[in-house]
Amino acid sequence: MPPLQFDWLPHSIRLILAKLPPAVLDELEEIRIRENRPLEVGYGSRFAFVGPDGTLSADHHPGYRPSRDDCRALLEKLTDYSLYAVEEELRRGFVTVAGGHRIGLAGRTVLEGGSVRHLRDIAGFNVRIARARAGCAARLLPELLDLTSRTVRHTLLVSAPQQGKTTMLRDLARAVSAGEWNHPAARNWSGRKVGIVDERSEIAACERGVPSFDLGPRSDVLDACPKAEGMMMLIRSMSPEVLVVDEIGRTEDAEALREALHAGVRVLATAHAADLSDVFRRPVLASLAREGMFGAYAVLSRSGGRVVHRVYAPDEAEQEAGRGARRSWAAPRDAPAPARPPDAGREPALLQRPLPPIRSPDRTGDGGGSHDA
Amino acid sequence: MMLKLIGAALVLFAGTMIGFVQAARFAERPRQIRHLLHALQRLETEIGYGQTPLPDALRRMALVLPPPLSGMFADIAGELRSERGGTVSESWERVLSDNWSSTSMRAGEKEAMLRLGASLGGSGKEDQLKHVRLAMLQLQDEESAAREEQQRYEKLSRSLGVLGAALVVILML
The missing domain is CATH 3.40.50.300 (P-loop containing nucleotide triphosphate hydrolases)
Structure with missing residues (x-):
């Protein structure tokens, strides 16, 4: 599997994620970035908070808290500095970046005539890592x-x-x-x-x-x-x-x-x-x-x-x-895995x-x- | 006597050159503002119809501009696409402030461009187009002022250079 490319993350967050253990990076499923709240990753059906030095812990206190500037830079990078080109996506609440990773957005909605016109004050990002598993459909x-x-x-x-x-x-x-x-x-x-x-x-x-x-x-x-x-x-x-x-x-x-x-x-x-x-x-x-x-x-x-x-x-x-x-x-994501079937x-x-x-x-x-x- | 004549010729030459350079700056300013206006028109099209991502749009702007200006927009685009990639307003402000002295333009144009940079890329299409048009209006004002100055001072500074040098020569002799 090619290493994950995080070109679309701002420098500060990319540095932290680069320090994650390789085993976690291999299994990475989600990155949750919330303004002023601890950085969270989901991997291999578990989740953990990420400290500024890339350490994982179930406790959220040592987690790195992305600043307002981090989030602004992230939004600019995600949209390739062009909010005007992704207005339709913002209305639907997500953008997709190079590599097929889908990024869900949460913020304040702006309504027009009762329907969502666009999102502003975006402070919650959920990055879903897309992976190709060639051969996973071979049994199905x-x-x-x-x-x-x-x-x-x-x-x-x-x-x-x-x-x-x-x-x-x-x-x-x-x-x-x-x-x-x-x-x-x-x-x-x-x-x-x-x-x-x-x-x-x-x-x-x-x-x-x-x-x-x-x-x-x-x-x-x-x-x-x-x-x-x-x-x-x-x-x-x-x-x-x-x-x-x-x-x-x-x-x-x-x-x-x-x-x-x-x-x-x-x-x-x-x-x-x-x-x-x-x-x-x-x-x-x-x-x-x-x-x-x-x-x-x-x-x-x-x-x-x-x-x-x-x-x-x-x-x-x-x-x-x-x-x-x-x-x-x-x-729930932190539930213990069910027992494997005997066969x-x-x-x-x-x-x-x-x-x-x-x-x-x-x-x-x-x-x-x-x-x- | 010979030495004096050579000196006088040099002073005359230098004074004339200073006058011509001054005149060229007066002539160059409206021309550069005009180029900038064309480039902004291009940007308007890229945002309004093409929905081109900003870094690509800036690169295309750079293509329609002559050297001192094209470099600035290519630099901003490069900085945005680079590894570090800061925000648009940071890169825009830094590159423009660093390179403005190499152009013939003055503070009024710079201010209009900086104001545009602060809002570029950060809002919906309609809003972006409004900002670009506002910047174009301001540049048009500056352009007409610059043309007036050019008419008034271009010839004046050229003759002032020659005459000033002549005065110095007369005093020397």
Whole structure:
């Protein structure tokens, strides 16, 4: 994995982060910068406060407190000294910097006619580090294949925030476009044309239109485009075989998804939801699900720092959602890791069991086939 | 006698040159303000239509300017994109203050430019355009004042140089 580039951080904070232990930098997930409050990092499903000399501690008192000037410099750097060029992003509350890292912003909103016009006095920043994990979809993809039509099923990836949806989606797009199906029946299939609508510039992290993440040889990216409109544009102009979109949930997204279905395009989409019963509670997703729009649901969750997935067929999904009582929330970040399932140590056999809790390979993975970008 | 003549010629030459340099400064000032106005017009387009990031916009400004001015904006852009990268207003103020003496412009123009630098990049598009236009208005005022001065003093300082040198020579002889 290439070392993280923090070009977009002001000098003072970059110096502190550079002193973090390499093991922490490798696992870094979040950097939280709040004006006059201690600097916090999230790494490997934990969090800690960072002292001025780069030491980590659970106690917030020794934490480095970014000053007002630090925050002003950070905002200027993030926006490349050009607030005027990111007005739309400010309205939505986040900007994306080079490398695909998304930075959430909190401050005082300025309203106009009841809707948010822009943000001012920005004093809270949440940097979410984007990582490419090439190969993390290798276990998931074979379960999503539609063997009769030689492509993938319409799939909804579901998880609570911070569980690796976007990383998984990115690698699915890469594998589909590169033809790495990882399935014996699909050995002679070639890659498919993939169209990606990257509304938040997170999937591809385009720089001047060229993706900075590896998305395989047959991907086209529509950067920073509203999803609903983007899906229609891609279908009309780029003839994709598989459409990839992040975080659907609005009414117009559903319209565009239906359109895509009738245009014979397969869709890989993600949605925020703790579990399937949540999916069936969200109006737009529920109506799509009831129409039988999705051919598979993949629920991602983390257990002990690993991303675990479970694939449901539509009828199973509805049953599962009916069992809504077994509701689970995302675990708090400092909660102890749940016990590993007994078979966590060995590779689960593919295909013999239809619904095994399969661990995705990741950096600390012990199985073969784990490799990093 | 010979030595005296040579000395007189030297004094005459030096005085004439001083006069010409003075005159050139009077002629140069409105020209530089005009260049600056063109560059700001460019900046206005970059912000308003292109939504170009400020460092890139400053680089493009530098491209349309002749040397003493182009260097300043290229320097600011370079400083913003550098490793340290301070805030816009800091870099802007430092570079302008360091280099202003190498131009023919005066305090009025400098003040207008510094005021622009203090707000550049820090607000929405409409607001930025207002600031740029305000700076352009101030520069236009300075330009017309500079042109008046040029008409009044350019020739005067040239002849004053020659005549002053002639006076010194007469007194010497």
